[in-house]
Amino acid sequence: MRQQSTLRTTVSIDGVGLHSGHPARAHFHPAPVNHGLVFVRREHAEQPIPADLDSAATFDYATTLRRGSVSIGTVEHVLAAAAGLGLDNCLIEIEGPEVPILDGSALPFVRLFHAAGFERQEAMVKPLEIPSAVEVLREDKRMSYEPGGPGLTITYEIDFNHPFVGQQELTYVLRAEEFASRIAPARTFGFARDVAELRARGLARGGSLHNAVVLDDTGILSGPLRFRDEFVRHKVLDLIGDLALLGRPLQGRIRARKAGHAVHIEFARALHDALTAPVVEVEENESERFRLGDRRRRS
Ligand SMILES: [Zn+2]
Known part of the structure; x- marks a missing residue:
C-alpha cells in the first residue's frame, strides 16, 4: 500500500x-x-x-x-x-x-x-483485486485475469506477419521506477497501406512519421526503433492506459493475446462485473455483512 x-x-x-x-x-x-x-x-x-x-x-x-x-x-x-x-x-x-x-x-x-x-x-491507495479468474475471448484475441498480488503482472503476446514485428511476447511487472524506461518510450505503430482508408474514415489525420512507427510491407519508414520489441511494449502501454479506467490500481496477473482497445475495454468491464457480481453465500455475522455491504456500495 x-x-x-x-x-x-x-x-x-x-x-x-x-x-x-x-x-x-x-x-x-x-x-x-x-x-x-x-x-x-x-x-x-x-x-x-x-x-x-x-x-x-x-x-x-x-x-x-x-x-x-x-x-x-x-x-x-x-x-x-x-x-x-x-x-x-x-x-x-x-x-x-x-x-x-x-x-x-x-x-x-x-x-x-x-x-x-x-x-x-x-x-x-486502495488496490483492486478481483476475487475470481476472468477471461474474454473474441476470435483469436484472448485476455485472462487471475487474482494474486502484490502488484500487476502483464504478459502480452502479438503476432503480425511482418519481418520487423512477427511474434513478440513481453512480461512486465508494473513498477513506477521501470515504467519510464521500459514501457513509456514505446510508440504507437501502424501500416502505411492503412493510412488512406483511416483518413477517409476521419482517423489518423494528425498521424505522421514523427508520432508513430510506420511500417510498409517489408520495412520501417519512420527511422530506427527504440526497442527491438517496441510493438509489444506499446501494446502493454495501451493496456495499462485502458485499465486505468478501473479507477484504482489492479492487482493480479493478466495475459493478453492479439488484443486491442476494444477487447481491453471489454475485459476491463468483465473485471468490474466480476467484482460487483452478487454474492451467493451469505453468512450471518457482522464482519461478513459489512464486507458484502461494502462491495455493493462500489457497484
Ligand atoms: Zn497506443
Whole structure:
C-alpha cells in the first residue's frame, strides 16, 4: 500500500490530435485525494469526464471517453503515464477534441509529470483485486485475469506477419521506477497501406512519421526503433492506459493475446462485473455483512 499522489504544480504541453489533426493542448492540474483522473475540455467546463468505464465510449484505433454530448479522444497514452507512475489525482484540462499525440508514446507525459513533481497525499491507495479468474475471448484475441498480488503482472503476446514485428511476447511487472524506461518510450505503430482508408474514415489525420512507427510491407519508414520489441511494449502501454479506467490500481496477473482497445475495454468491464457480481453465500455475522455491504456500495 502506498499514499495517493498528485502533481506539485500545474504543467502544460502542446501538440496535435492523432485522429483529428487539430492543434491540442493539455494542462495537468493538482487535485485533492480521491478525486481520481478527470478530464475536462476547456470549451465544455460544465461537463467533466471522469476516466472510468462509464465514460468509455469508442475504441476505434484509440480510446475515446464521452459524457453527455462531450467527448475526448486518444486518452490511453496519458492514462498509461499516470497509471504507470502512480499519479492518482489529477484534473486533465484539454483544449481541442483530443489529447495531443506528441511522439506517439507516453514518454513526453512522463517527463512532464516528473518536471511537475509528485506530492504524497493524506490518504492511501486502495488496490483492486478481483476475487475470481476472468477471461474474454473474441476470435483469436484472448485476455485472462487471475487474482494474486502484490502488484500487476502483464504478459502480452502479438503476432503480425511482418519481418520487423512477427511474434513478440513481453512480461512486465508494473513498477513506477521501470515504467519510464521500459514501457513509456514505446510508440504507437501502424501500416502505411492503412493510412488512406483511416483518413477517409476521419482517423489518423494528425498521424505522421514523427508520432508513430510506420511500417510498409517489408520495412520501417519512420527511422530506427527504440526497442527491438517496441510493438509489444506499446501494446502493454495501451493496456495499462485502458485499465486505468478501473479507477484504482489492479492487482493480479493478466495475459493478453492479439488484443486491442476494444477487447481491453471489454475485459476491463468483465473485471468490474466480476467484482460487483452478487454474492451467493451469505453468512450471518457482522464482519461478513459489512464486507458484502461494502462491495455493493462500489457497484
Ligand atoms: Zn497506443
